[in-house]
Amino acid sequence: MAGRQCYHCKQWVENTATHDCWTTTERALTQDLPEDLQEAWDRLRETAVAFGDQRIYASHKSIMFSRKSCYFFVRPKRTFLEVCVFLGRALKSPQVRRIDRSSKSKIVHFFHVRHRDEVEAPITDWLLEAYAFSEAPVARAGKTRAKPKARPSPRKKKKKTTKA
Numbered sequence: 001m002a003g004r005q006c007y008h009c010k011q012w013v014e015n016t017a018t019h020d021c022w023t024t025t026e027r028a029l030t031q032d033l034p035e036d037l038q039e040a041w042d043r044l045r046e047t048a049v050a051f052g053d054q055r056i057y058a059s060h061k062s063i064m065f066s067r068k069s070c071y072f073f074v075r076p077k078r079t080f081l082e083v084c085v086f087l088g089r090a091l092k093s094p095q096v097r098r099i100d101r102s103s104k105s106k107i108v109h110f111f112h113v114r115h116r117d118e119v120e121a122p123i124t125d126w127l128l129e130a131y132a133f134s135e136a137p138v139a140r141a142g143k144t145r146a147k148p149k150a151r152p153s154p155r156k157k158k159k160k161t162t163k164a
Contacts, residue, residue, distance in 0.1 A: 024058045029076050039116040040081055044074060047124050051131045071134035072127060080112040083123070085130045093122065 003014040013019040030041050048054070048065050055066050064073045075082040086106045090099055098110040109126070113119060 024060065026056070026058050026063050029058055029061065029063060033076055036115050037076070037079075037081060040113050040119055041074070041076065043116045043119040044081065044083070044113065044127075047119060048072070048127060048131070051128060054131070067131070067134045069134055071130040080114045083111050083113055085109045085111075085126050086134070087126065087130050088133050088136075091126065095123065 003012055003017075005011070006013055006019055011019070030038065033041060045056070048056070053067070054071075055064075057064055057066075059073075062073045062075050064070050070086065072083065072085040075084070086102060086108050088105060088107070090107050091109050095111045096109050097112060100108050100110075102108045111123070113123070
């Protein structure tokens with residue numbers, strides 16, 4: 001039977017079959033985790049749910065937590081959970097493995113969680129800060145560009161007059 005190879009997941013798909021390798025679930029992303037990571041994931045999720053109203057959904061290889069926009073997400077790996085938190089400031093802590101500016105107002109912080117006991121302060125404090133930050137209105141700075149200088153208008157050429 002004729003088919004094709006998915007350009008994304010490289011799986012062979014028959015022409016008559018439907019294929020959606022982008023759609024996934026929390027369960028599919030976390031079911032194969034070792035027990036320590038499964039417990040850490042459960043505690044991360046419980047902590048976030050306790051903050052209040054939000055949307056939790058799986059997207060490709062990540063589990064997203066969002067209000068108006070995503071305030072943190074988790075990428076389950078074989079030996080750790082990669083947690084990415086969006087804050088309005090840069091953190092200086094040994095847990096933070098990398099920091100990137102994701103927009104003018106947001107800085108994303110990457111850290112690893114390997115055990116349930118790691119999901120406590122300061123990590124839970126950062127998650128709560130990100131939750132609050134995601135709902136805060138963005139402060140608009142004044143115009144930072146200098147106004148362009150007015151260009152002088154071209155001078156008109158004077159007509160030469162000849163004296164007779």
